Amino acid sequence: MSTTTTGEEPMAQAAARLRTSGMRVTAQRMAMLMAISESAGHLDADALRERAQRVTGSLSLQAAYNVLRALTDAGLVRCTQIPGHPARYETDHHxxxxxxxxxxxxxxxxxxxxxxxxxxxxxxxxxxxxxxxxxxxxxxxxxxxxxxxxxx
The missing domain is CATH 3.30.1490.190 (Ferric-uptake regulator, C-terminal dimerisarion domain)
Incomplete structure (x- = not known):
């Protein structure tokens, strides 16, 4: 049985991961980090933006790319470039x-x-x-x- 009864626990976990990485905590970053963490596959920026918007409301594709770049630079997310496919993102387990x-x-x-x-x-x-x-x-x-x- 899951102990999570609201969306607060995953958001708190995302915020903690951002802080641990020395990043400023924003709703967009938390939502995108949650979207990546909860996905079962390798999603592109648009699919992740759609998932993150369920938390943030509005999120432009450019803002999604900016957040993904920041999360990748911080080592929280891995970006995979596969020829003929859009960039895909997943949690970086190093x-x-x-x-x-x-x-x-x-x-x-x-x-x-x-x-x-x-x-x-x-x-x-x-x-x-x-x-x-x-x-x-x-x-x-x-x-x-x-x-x-x-x-x-």
Missing amino acids: DNHHHFVCRRCGAIRDVECTVGAAPCLEAHLPAEYDIQEAAVTFWGLCPDCRAATPAS
């Missing part, structure tokens, strides 16, 4: 995971690091380079789309 993208339906799924510790891959660069992350995208068909594909 786990350096990768993504699988279905070529047919566009579904995105997290994939654990392929090998070892972050950044997961060894780049052959001179020692002067400071590699901090590897972004790997696997492409193919999700189980539903694969099942719907006639055998050739």
Whole structure:
């Protein structure tokens, strides 16, 4: 049984996360952080804006992008850029995971690091380079789309 009976607890949690990150607490930031935390997938800015508006009322798309940029810069949110798709956002767990993208339906799924510790891959660069992350995208068909594909 959930202990949350109103929307106040998630808002309080969002406010605490913002404060811990040294960010100013605003209704827009709390609402957007809640929208990301409560989403089960990798949502784009417009989908997150629609969810955040349930709390804030009005929220322009530009304001949503500004909030998302601030949350990303603060390390609370991870922005994933997948070619051919709008930027997607998720809670940043600092786990350096990768993504699988279905070529047919566009579904995105997290994939654990392929090998070892972050950044997961060894780049052959001179020692002067400071590699901090590897972004790997696997492409193919999700189980539903694969099942719907006639055998050739």
